Amino acid sequence: MSLNIPADFVEKYNTAGPRYTSYPTVPAWKQAFGDAEYREALAELAQKPGDELAIYLHLPFCAKHCFYCGCNALVTREKNAVTEYLDRVEKELAMVTALIGTNRRVVQFHWGGGTPNYLSETEVNRALAMFRGAFDLAPDAEVSLEIDPRIATPEQVAFLRSAGFNRISLGVQDFEETVQVAIGRRQGRERTLNVYQGCRDAGFPGVNVDLVYGLPGQTRESFTHTLGEIIGLQPDRVACFSYAHVPWVRPLQNKVDTTHMLGGYDKFALFQLTVDLFKDADYTWIGIDHFAKKGDELSVALENRALHRNFMGYATKPAPHMLAFGMSGIGDVCDRFVQNDAELEPWGAAIDAGRLPIVKGHKLNDDDRMRRLVILNVMCNLELPWKLTEAAFGAPADRLLAGELAALPPLVADGLVTADDFGLHITDKGRYFVRNVAMIFDAYLAGAGDKPLFSRTV
Ligand SMILES: C[S@@+](CC[C@H](N)C(=O)[O-])C[C@H]1O[C@@H](n2cnc3c(N)ncnc32)[C@H](O)[C@@H]1O
Ligand code: SF4
Numbered sequence: 332m333s334l335n336i337p338a339d340f341v342e343k344y345n346t347a348g349p350r351y352t353s354y355p356t357v358p359a360w361k362q363a364f365g366d367a368e369y370r371e372a373l374a375e376l377a378q379k380p381g382d383e384l385a386i387y388l389h390l391p392f393c394a395k396h397c398f399y400c401g402c403n404a405l406v407t408r409e410k411n412a413v414t415e416y417l418d419r420v421e422k423e424l425a426m427v428t429a430l431i432g433t434n435r436r437v438v439q440f441h442w443g444g445g446t447p448n449y450l451s452e453t454e455v456n457r458a459l460a461m462f463r464g465a466f467d468l469a470p471d472a473e474v475s476l477e478i479d480p481r482i483a484t485p486e487q488v489a490f491l492r493s494a495g496f497n498r499i500s501l502g503v504q505d506f507e508e509t510v511q512v513a514i515g516r517r518q519g520r521e522r523t524l525n526v527y528q529g530c531r532d533a534g535f536p537g538v539n540v541d542l543v544y545g546l547p548g549q550t551r552e553s554f555t556h557t558l559g560e561i562i563g564l565q566p567d568r569v570a571c572f573s574y575a576h577v578p579w580v581r582p583l584q585n586k587v588d589t590t591h592m593l594g595g596y597d598k599f600a601l602f603q604l605t606v607d608l609f610k611d612a613d614y615t616w617i618g619i620d621h622f623a624k625k626g627d628e629l630s631v632a633l634e635n636r637a638l639h640r641n642f643m644g645y646a647t648k649p650a651p652h653m654l655a656f657g658m659s660g661i662g663d664v665c666d667r668f669v670q671n672d673a674e675l676e677p678w679g680a681a682i683d684a685g686r687l688p689i690v691k692g693h694k695l696n697d698d699d700r701m702r703r704l705v706i707l708n709v710m711c712n713l714e715l716p717w718k719l720t721e722a723a724f725g726a727p728a729d730r731l732l733a734g735e736l737a738a739l740p741p742l743v744a745d746g747l748v749t750a751d752d753f754g755l756h757i758t759d760k761g762r763y764f765v766r767n768v769a770m771i772f773d774a775y776l777a778g779a780g781d782k783p784l785f786s787r788t789v
Pocket of ligand 1: 393443444446447478479541
């Protein structure tokens with residue numbers, strides 16, 4: 332049963348705020364950061380040979396650009412584009428392994444995009460071989476990729492499974508044609524269903540589906556229909572992202588027909604509907620926008636309060652470091668965040684010149700590390716045990732964050748959190764506003780001004 336949350340309450344908390352895939356969040360990275368700083372981090376990593384790694388590979392190419400897309404995607408007619416891209420990744424990889432060695436253990440390896448299944452079988456094999464040669468992929472590592480069903484076939488997904496991927500995410504967004512037309516992404520239902528079945532037939536242990544709510548043309552009725560179809564398929568996990576309409580960052584979104592786009596409370600109600608339908612279908616609501624079948628590792632991790640979050644999303648196999656390859660990739664190495672150039676040409680030019688293509692970064696201080704622990708625990712495990720910070724930071728969180736906790740009483744009065752001797756607990760109502768709770772512990776938000784750096788929390 333839906334919680335009755337009035338429209339004015341939703342509006343009160345519908346502010347611009349981060350999604351906290353990291354803390355500090357990208358807009359707060361103000362330090363000058365480049366090749367030298369990343370080399371320093373990698374040299375430190377070399378001194379910790381036992382630490383496991385997660386790896387992200389960004390593959391930006393897409394067959395066609397969808398108007399609504401917020402990802403870092405490229406459409407090209409260049410025949411050699413992928414080969415040239417992989418040549419650069421290979422060089423990037425060689426620069427990194429020259430500093431950390433080639434025998435590091437990897438527990439999570441993810442290909443994101445763009446559209447990783449834009450690559451041919453030969454290109455997929457080449458990329459996999461490059462990384463397998465450079466790292467020691469653990470036998471139980473999660474090896475995952477995102478695919479666009481519009482260019483996939485059951486044969487292709489069977490190949491991807493045999494090549495070693497064990498988790499696959501299908502971009503669906505919405506089954507309704509009117510919505511697909513408005514967002515510039517026509518996607519035949521039959522093809523999507525065929526590819527989904529192909530993933531099952533190929534024996535993928537994990538099959539995920541991506542949906543987006545708040546897209547133009549979506550109504551309560553139409554989205555109920557899409558959600559019903561998805562639940563009927565029984566994917567292991569579903570991500571239902573809030574549509575981020577940010578045309579000042581992604582100008583192609585100006586082509587999205589926003590005439591019938593729900594916002595504010597109506598958009599919130601779509602998400603509430605999503606939560607209700609997945610809960611009724613026995614899925615666990617994970618973090619802000621994911622749903623996992625009961626028994627799925629993410630659900631078990633939430634029950635055990637052992638869920639983690641990184642740039643790739645929610646994770647059950649936390650590695651202390653994440654290396655990112657490819658344009659726009661974001662890494663997290665020895666308490667430094669590093670971001671590669673998001674543009675193809677300068678990213679490639681830096682690599683050709685023998686420089687690691689880092690353009691942005693942030694070295695965390697002790698205060699950042701403490702707040703990161705607190706914020707990510709709130710975002711993932713929906714609580715803040717006071718003792719969480721004791722071992723690493725020498726005092727309980729209610730002492731370290733006494734000033735911030737002064738902002739708590741209104742959130743308690745509004746029923747978003749409760750506090751007791753153990754710590755803070757996010758309530759059922761507070762789950763919808765967990766970003767607002769996390770934001771009180773963010774030391775950088777005060778300086779963020781009124782720039783539209785973040786999407787809205789609802
Ligand atoms: C890299 S794409 C997935 C793979 C493939 N390129 C595709 O579109 O099917 C990652 C996902 O991000 C989500 N996404 C893209 N643009 C978005 C936006 N503007 N707001 C919210 N979610 C978005 C979609 O759910 C999409 O499936
Ligand atoms: S939604 Fe997927 S296929 Fe469409 S442009 Fe973005 S990354 Fe490419």
